[in-house]
Amino acid sequence: MTAMQHDPAYNFAYLDEQTKRMIRRALLKALAIPGYQVPFASREMPMPYGWGTGGVQVTAACLTPEDRLKVIDQGADDTTNAVSIRKFFERTAGVATTEHTNEASVIQTRHRIPEAPLGAGQILVYQVPIPEPLRFLEPRETETRKMHALEEYGLMYVKLYEDIAHNGAISTAYAYPVKVEGRYVMDPSPIPKFDNPKLESGAIQLFGAGREQRIYAIPPYTQVVSLDFEDHPFEPSKADHDCDLCGCGTSYLDEVITDDAGGRMFVCSDTDFCAARQAEGHRGRLSGEDAA
Amino acid sequence: MTPLLQVRDLTKRYGARLGCGDVSFDLYPGEVMGIVGESGSGKSTLLNCLAGHQPPDEGQVIFDTRAEGPVDTLTMSEPERRMLGRTDWAFVHQNARDGLRMGVSAGANVGERLMAVGARHYGDIREQAVDWLSRVEIAEDRVDDRPRAFSGGMQQRLQIARNLVTGPRLVFMDEPTGGLDVSVQARLLDLLRGLVREMGLSAIIVTHDLAVVRLLADRLMVMKSGAVVETGLTDQVLDDPQHGYTQLLVSSVLQV
Amino acid sequence: MEAMIRVSDVSKSFVLHNQGGAVIPVMAGAALSVERGECVALVGDSGAGKSTLMRMLYGNYLANGGRIVVGDVEVSGAEPREILAMRREVLGYVSQFLRVVPRVPTLEVVAEPVWAAGGSRAEGEARARDLLARLNVPERLWSLSPTTFSGGEQQRVNIARGFAHEFPAMLLDEPTASLDATNRAVVLGLIEEAKARGAAIVGIFHDAEARAQVCDREIDVSGFTPERAA
Numbered sequence: 057m058t059a060m061q062h063d064p065a066y067n068f069a070y071l072d073e074q075t076k077r078m079i080r081r082a083l084l085k086a087l088a089i090p091g092y093q094v095p096f097a098s099r100e101m102p103m104p105y106g107w108g109t110g111g112v113q114v115t116a117a118c119l120t121p122e123d124r125l126k127v128i129d130q131g132a133d134d135t136t137n138a139v140s141i142r143k144f145f146e147r148t149a150g151v152a153t154t155e156h157t158n159e160a161s162v163i164q165t166r167h168r169i170p171e172a173p174l175g176a177g178q179i180l181v182y183q184v185p186i187p188e189p190l191r192f193l194e195p196r197e198t199e200t201r202k203m204h205a206l207e208e209y210g211l212m213y214v215k216l217y218e219d220i221a222h223n224g225a226i227s228t229a230y231a232y233p234v235k236v237e238g239r240y241v242m243d244p245s246p247i248p249k250f251d252n253p254k255l256e257s258g259a260i261q262l263f264g265a266g267r268e269q270r271i272y273a274i275p276p277y278t279q280v281v282s283l284d285f286e287d288h289p290f291e292p293s294k295a296d297h298d299c300d301l302c303g304c305g306t307s308y309l310d311e312v313i314t315d316d317a318g319g320r321m322f323v324c325s326d327t328d329f330c331a332a333r334q335a336e337g338h339r340g341r342l343s344g345e346d347a348a
Numbered sequence: 349m350t351p352l353l354q355v356r357d358l359t360k361r362y363g364a365r366l367g368c369g370d371v372s373f374d375l376y377p378g379e380v381m382g383i384v385g386e387s388g389s390g391k392s393t394l395l396n397c398l399a400g401h402q403p404p405d406e407g408q409v410i411f412d413t414r415a416e417g418p419v420d421t422l423t424m425s426e427p428e429r430r431m432l433g434r435t436d437w438a439f440v441h442q443n444a445r446d447g448l449r450m451g452v453s454a455g456a457n458v459g460e461r462l463m464a465v466g467a468r469h470y471g472d473i474r475e476q477a478v479d480w481l482s483r484v485e486i487a488e489d490r491v492d493d494r495p496r497a498f499s500g501g502m503q504q505r506l507q508i509a510r511n512l513v514t515g516p517r518l519v520f521m522d523e524p525t526g527g528l529d530v531s532v533q534a535r536l537l538d539l540l541r542g543l544v545r546e547m548g549l550s551a552i553i554v555t556h557d558l559a560v561v562r563l564l565a566d567r568l569m570v571m572k573s574g575a576v577v578e579t580g581l582t583d584q585v586l587d588d589p590q591h592g593y594t595q596l597l598v599s600s601v602l603q604v
Numbered sequence: 605m606e607a608m609i610r611v612s613d614v615s616k617s618f619v620l621h622n623q624g625g626a627v628i629p630v631m632a633g634a635a636l637s638v639e640r641g642e643c644v645a646l647v648g649d650s651g652a653g654k655s656t657l658m659r660m661l662y663g664n665y666l667a668n669g670g671r672i673v674v675g676d677v678e679v680s681g682a683e684p685r686e687i688l689a690m691r692r693e694v695l696g697y698v699s700q701f702l703r704v705v706p707r708v709p710t711l712e713v714v715a716e717p718v719w720a721a722g723g724s725r726a727e728g729e730a731r732a733r734d735l736l737a738r739l740n741v742p743e744r745l746w747s748l749s750p751t752t753f754s755g756g757e758q759q760r761v762n763i764a765r766g767f768a769h770e771f772p773a774m775l776l777d778e779p780t781a782s783l784d785a786t787n788r789a790v791v792l793g794l795i796e797e798a799k800a801r802g803a804a805i806v807g808i809f810h811d812a813e814a815r816a817q818v819c820d821r822e823i824d825v826s827g828f829t830p831e832r833a834a
Contacts, residue, residue, distance in 0.1 A: 193449065193451070193452070202426075206426070206427045206430060208430065208464065210434075210460055210461070210462075210463040210464025210465070211460065211463075211464070213463040213468070214449070214452055214456045214459070214460050214463060215452075217455070217456045217459055217463065217470065217473065217474075218452050218453060218456050220470050221453055221455055221456065221474070221491070221492050222453070222492060285468055285469060285470040285473075286468050286469045286470075287469050287470050287471050288470050376685055379684075379685060534705075534706055534707075535707070537705070538705050538706065538707050538708070541705060563705060566684055566685065566688055567684035567685075580666070580684060581663060581664075581684040581687050581688070582684075583664050584663060584664055584665065584666060584684075584687075587659070587664055587665065588618075588659075588664065588665040588666050590619070590666065591621070592621025592622055595620070595621050595622055596621075596622050599622070
């Protein structure tokens with residue numbers, strides 16, 4: 057895809073320059089203190105809260121005209137949310153866009169980390185609904201801030217304890233809490249815990265929560281440990297199937313209901329990854345003959 | 349013997365009004381002290397200042413820490429004081445809801461303090477939680493129930509288990525039997541008394557119920573309008589009160 | 605060697621702050637000395653101050669003047685914890701009424717003073733079994749709380765408790781009241797044994813025969829009654 061001019065009615069990437077500077081300052085602070093939630097003056101965006109206003113603001117603050125942007129929602133490039141955000145930046149920033157993970161310099165994501173490994177030169181921007189991992193157990197913001205400041209993370213384990221007590225295993229399957237660089241406990245946004253190991257990466261990872269007005273970050277090559285108990289260690293898990301389209305046995309899968317008779321299929325949630333494998337000739341259980 | 353807690357000239361004012369004034373006492377290891385007085389006498393203010401929940405205006409609260417010996421807790425850094433609050437100190441609230449996490453199971457409520465001081469083995473945590481529940485007479489099969497499903501007396505016993513699981517040396521109790529039925533109160537008192545003896549706990553109990561202090565406290569402090577008016581051995585203060593206010597307090601108890 | 609219990613020039617009055625500050629003097633110039641192995645009976649009319657003096661010895665009432673010493677504890681002016689230590693280790697008290705927490709089994713009620721004084725679990729229980737058996741408290745009751753017992757049974761549990769730890773000094777308030785002849789003899793035997801091992805005992809005995817049997821001396825507390833203000 058080629059770069060185009062952005063709509064001159066908008067400033068580059070929608071936000072005004074002062075706002076972008078404010079967000080960049082917050083981003084720098086967040087990178088300097090990995091896992092720490094930096095408050096920022098979140099702006100009203102032309103989309104509802106919950107649709108990625110935090111991520112969009114972070115992306116806007118990071119984009120340069122030379123960037124190539126990829127937007128995914130649950131791993132897919134072709135869902136409504138991904139398409140509209142991509143179009144938003146095509147129009148307001150005129151940047152090039154792509155669906156290929158390895159071609160993108162900035163990737164905004166909701167609820168997934170791409171299967172293909174990310175590396176230096178790439179920025180992964182997460183949309184975050186609730187940045188505070190302690191929130192569901194401790195409703196007071198004053199108290200949770202103090203708990204982070206004093207590294208009082210016993211409460212985080214209370215949640216995991218409850219999982220085991222009620223389900224026999226840690227049943228938290230997404231937004232699985234992690235400890236960043238041995239210091240701050242962080243909510244990795246609602247990515248499946250399957251993706252947690254990929255939080256240790258060569259890319260810059262930025263997290264934006266628009267409604268909650270928080271930004272946090274994981275710099276490249278930072279240690280990220282998923283919390284667990286000695287006798288119930290962390291296990292990244294996925295559906296026990298292969299992708300029905302590309303046959304991959306190691307990627308994260310979506311379950312798709314195909315008819316009213318209980319028919320279903322499992323497909324890679326990362327559409328780009330799956331398409332690339334199919335292009336390479338990999339086949340799954342339900343691949344049509346014509347794909348060959 | 350070094351006192352576990354040395355309180356010196358503790359004063360708390362609310363503007364022009366006195367919360368508690370010039371309170372001084374020593375509490376020795378294994379001693380249980382009752383603070384009695386009517387509502388508004390300053391006993392809760394005093395307890396909150398002692399436990400670090402409220403900053404006093406003047407005075408010292410010197411605790412004999414395990415690591416460094418006697419330290420004024422009021423000059424401790426906040427992390428140190430909070431650490432004390434989940435290790436050597438415990439606080440039993442009058443309303444169990446203030447001292448429990450109502451949204452998580454009984455086991456997690458007890459286990460939280462263990463996890464807060466670094467326990468990371470689920471099996472061990474659960475075993476200790478079950479052990480403590482049985483010590484406060486809560487059946488093992490209730491370990492995964494939330495406190496919401498418990499009666500008032502059970503909630504209070506759960507709060508006590510949650511507080512004592514880390515083996516604190518000093519327990520603050522604010523009307524621990526308040527709001528409970530008389531029969532439930534008796535059971536709770538008996539339990540508390542046993543635990544205090546068995547663990548050699550020091551405790552400071554605020555209450556307006558003289559029967560509670562007669563059963564639990566070694567010594568008494570009687571407060572009126574923010575000031576301590578009388579102190580002494582519990583049975584001596586109750587049977588031979590010297591101050592007019594104490595005499596009034598003792599004679600006002602309804603006989604059954 | 606100094607006497608185990610020494611009382612000199614002790615006075616006591618009650619001030620009723622809520623009744624116009626009325627001062628009621630109840631005792632003045634009380635003096636008493638009890639040697640080890642000696643049993644002294646307090647006598648005098650009802651209201652003469654026998655119980656008041658006992659309570660002051662035990663630290664339950666505050667003396668207004670004078671000195672009370674038990675062993676090496678200066679009771680007048682002692683800190684609460686010193687009094688409590690004295691009550692655990694030095695001075696036992698058999699009152700007329702059993703005052704215990706509901707739900708605690710009889711055996712533990714009796715053994716508790718042994719444990720409080722530092723005795724082992726087994727020691728306390730053995731002592732409790734021995735005493736309960738001697739005082740003819742049926743064994744089937746030992747695991748029950750004494751709060752449900754008859755008056756006589758409660759009194760025997762109370763005595764067993766009082767004698768469980770071998771205190772060097774003891775206060776006995778009507779120890780033989782409401783007992784049948786058999787148990788009365790057992791109690792008198794216990795008192796004799798305590799004396800024989802060197803306990804200093806102060807007692808109130810309305811039972812003149814019992815008093816004559818175990819007491820070495822009598823002290824009439826009427827002599828300590830203050831002059832009433834006209």
